[in-house]
Each structure stands twice: as C-alpha cells, then as structure tokens.
Amino acid sequence: MKNQVKTGKQVSAWIGAVLVLGVLAAGVFAPLLAPSDPLDVHMAHRLAGPSAEYPLGTDHLGRCVLSRLLYGTRLSLFDALAVLAAVFAVSVPVGLLAGYAGGRTDRIIMTVIDVLLAFPGLILALAVAAMLGPGALHLLLAFAAVWWAGYARLIRGMVLQLKENDYVLAARASGSSHLRIAFDHILRGAARPILVLASMETGTILLSLAGLSFLGLGAQPPVPEWGVMLSDSRPYIQTEPNLMLFPGLAIAVSVLGFNLLAEGLREPGGPSRSWRNSFGGAAPKRSRAAKPAASARIEAQRGHGE
C-alpha cells in the first residue's frame, strides 16, 4: 500500500515536471518554434481554420494563434515566475526573521501580516494596480506587495518548528552566528517545503495574473498574453469557439503541471505537512481529526493576541 502511494506520487511528479519543462521550453524557444510573427496582422486570413501555415488557425486580426500561444508563455509564465521571485525575496527573510527572532519582532511582523491577510489578496492587488495605473509592471509590484504576507506566515511556522531541532541547538552551542544558523541550518531544512510551496503558488499566481489580463486590467492588447487572448476571443464565442479553447488550455495545462509537481515533491510525513495543516489544506493522517486547522487558527489568534 505504502509502495503504491509512493509510485503514485512519483508518477505525478514526473508528469508535472514534463509539463512544466515543456511549457518553459515553449517559452524559451518560442522564436524558433513559432511559424509566424505573433503580432503580424493579416486581415485577409482572419478567423481562418487550421492550415499548414497556421496550425491552430488565426484570430480576429488574422494573427497566428499558435505563435501567439508560444510567445504568450513568455508573458504569462515568466511574469508569474517574476512575481514569485519578488514575493519570495520578501517573504523568506521576513518569515525567517519573525520565526527566528520571536518576541516583539515576531509580534510586530505578524500584526502587519494579519492586516494584509484581512484583505482578499486578489482584490487588494487589483486595487493597488488600479491606483498605480495600468501596466504590467504595476501589476507585478501590486502582487508582490500583497502576496508576500501569506508565505511569510507559512515560512515563520516552518522556522518555529525547525528551530527546536537538536542540530540547531548544537550549532548554537558551537558558537555559530545567528545569521549562519538562520540561513545555513534552518533555511536549508525548510528548502523542500518552500520548493513545494513555490511550485504550487506559481500556478495560483499564473491563474490570477492571466485572470486580471482577461478582465483587461493586466497585460494590454495586442501583446500575446494568454489572458488577453481569452479576452479577445469573447466576442467570437458563438461563431469561433476554437479561439477560446487554446489559450484556456495553455493556462490550465501549465497550472496543472505546477500542481502535479508540487504534489509529487511533497514527501509523506515530511516537514511539508505542517504548513499544509496550518493553512487548513489537505491534512495527511493525524491522530486528532478536527484539530489541525482549528488549533492552528487558535494558536495564530493567541500567539500575538494579548
């Protein structure tokens, strides 16, 4: 039984890795793979079906759908990765600091995090981007400014747990500096759950970014971004349903890849389970059922509520 679970996990990890690498390669090699220029308008060939020249047909301006999809990877996926990098650049040091330092520092950081988490993330990011004005860069900034809080909280939770390990105590006893302990010992211990988290959240960020572009609040036409392409296809839903099929599929397949990869990377019983629990996510076997999410909440409220 246990063996079965393990192979199942490995299969999803492999499928996820293949999907993710495939999409990444599509983005990197887009100039080589794309049959035509993604911005080339050919009104004579508009809304054409698949052909040798346009393998997936053309859109309402006669642009090659396949080329736009390939180049779209560069915007949709690479923007999501950029947001992820920015988010982790903030949340890892902040979470590390809060968990490791504890006390007053922890309380102040956690209060800021709780305030940010009181807002629906997508809505606050939307509002910040709206205030800053349209543009992909503003959207990236808005996402990074809002999205870091949840991760910082999770990373703090991991650090709190890892801090109690004997090897940390040993490192402290042997006179290692705080910085060295925090980065060398604790962060390394949290590397795997952070990787799982990163893989899963790339999918979420990609979904949100493309969603905002779909609403016309993110990337702007004519750029070949998947959300923009979906939005472009809306007026033709009755006559050319194929147009909305491919960009949506591209988003769904990419997100699925990251989710499968995250699922496969998570070790059963490893440290990753603690953060899933604290988020109320899929709880692996535990001795007391209703407790995990509840106790995490109560702990969160109590720890810095006095």
Added chain:
Amino acid sequence: MTHLGVVLLGVSLITFGLMHLAPGDPAEIMLRANGVQPAREAVEALRHSLGLDAPLHIQYLNWLGRVLRLDLGVSLATGEPVAQELRSRLPATARLALCSILVAAALALPLGTASALRPGSLLDRLGRLVSLASVSMPAYWLGLLLLFYGAVRLKWFPAAGMDGPASAALPAITLGFGMAGVYIRLIRAGMLDVLGRPYIRAARARGLRAGSVIVRHALRNALLPSATLLGLQIGGLLGGAAIVETLFAWPGIGKFAVDAIYAKDYVAIQGYVLLTALIVAAVNLGVDLLYRLLDPRIKKI
C-alpha cells in the same frame, strides 16, 4: 479581541493610504474624471473643501469619522453615494456566493466521503481528478466553456444578467467548481482520520447502520476543518466573484468594482476594498464564535 481591533485599525490605514498611491492629487483626479485638465483654482478650491490641505493625520481622522458614519464618499462615475451603491449590489453577490458554496458542497461532500470510504477505488481516483481539475482550471475559462455549451449551444441557461433562478446556475457552477477541490481533499483526509477512531467502531459495534454512522458520527466531525477553511477562503471567494460577475454580467459588488477600476473611480474602489476586508473580518469572527459553540474546550477568542 484587542487583536481584531489592531487589525481593523491597520485595515483602515491601508484603505486610506490606497487613495494616496494614485499618481497626483485626489482632488485633481476627481476633477479630471471627465478627461479635461482642471484649472488650478478649481483644484485648490476642491482641495480645501475636501480637507485635503490639512495634515495627513487629520485627513485620516476625518476620513475615519466619515467611514464610521457609513459615509464612503460619492462615486466619481455615477455621482451616487458609494455606500448606497454597494448596499444595493451586496445581495446579488451574497446570493452568488451562497449558490457557489452549495455547488462546492454538492461536489465535495459525496466525493470526499466516498474517497475516504474506499481509498484507492475508482471513486477515490475520480475525487482526486476532480480536485486536481478544480484547482488547475481557470475560473474565467470554465465560465467561457459553460457559456458556450450551456448558453450558446444548448440554450439551457441565460448567458448574462440576473433574472430567475436559472441565471445563477452558470456563475455558481463556475465559482463553486473552483472551490470544491480543496474541500474534497480536506473532507477525505478528515474522514480517513475520524473513521479510524474508537468511537466509530463503538457505534458500529452498537449495531448502528453504516449510513447513519458515516453521516451522523463521522462526517459531522470531519467537517469541522472545512468550516475553518470556508472562513479563510471567503476572501478568495469575493476575489473570484469579481471575475465571474464580470464575465456573466452579474450585478454584484465584484462587477461594480471592476467597472469602477475601468472608470478610474478611486472612491468606489476604496469603498469596495474596505467592505470586502470587513466582510472577511466578520466571517472569520463568526467562524471563531461558531467554534466556541461547537468545541467547549476553546474558551478565549
């Protein structure tokens, strides 16, 4: 409780600060709403009448005082009070949210329970597949697909707007399907855990029927974490509602906010952000109180 107060204070500070993120002066933005560069004197006069020439902390206190009297300002786009605009649209969003939670429950309860009863079975795999699809599927794409099949091809449901119960079907399925995935996993994990407990065996040993043990003894306890998650997810639900409401022209606060962003109606955006944060805070407080009722071991909130 003090903690809630501190969080609400922070929420008000951020919401107030949002207005000052916009490039340029709020008075100028308000006057420029119709696209014409306003005269200097007009901007100065409006600045004075809005109290924008006062120091920032006085401005904040004034704003807070108005908010506490439920005055969220006047929409730049419609000229109506924002509080009134939001109040008239809130029931539509509440209806959509409720319907989507029902859709999510209709998927997650049977699938989560069945997966836990027979781990590794066909139903368990189906549950895993549905939950993977649910978390990977873009809601706006699912919405488009449903629009195409449900409204364009089959003509079973209206494509847009809110009239009659049938109109809620497509948006609620779109939003509910996206929520269902995590609950399937959560209910499955909770059930697996509860089913191994001694009191379940005791109930079976007393001769109670399997169905009643599963529903009345096991499921009830396995559902507790889902209640917490619903509290945590309410923000995500409101964010998703903004996209789905826009797609289906559902007259709720989410569509109002997206329209406000198009119209650069900063006052309305600010009001909407504040309202959603308050809803999230209220729902989470409600979940905490509910827990205190359900679990007497928890004394303090």
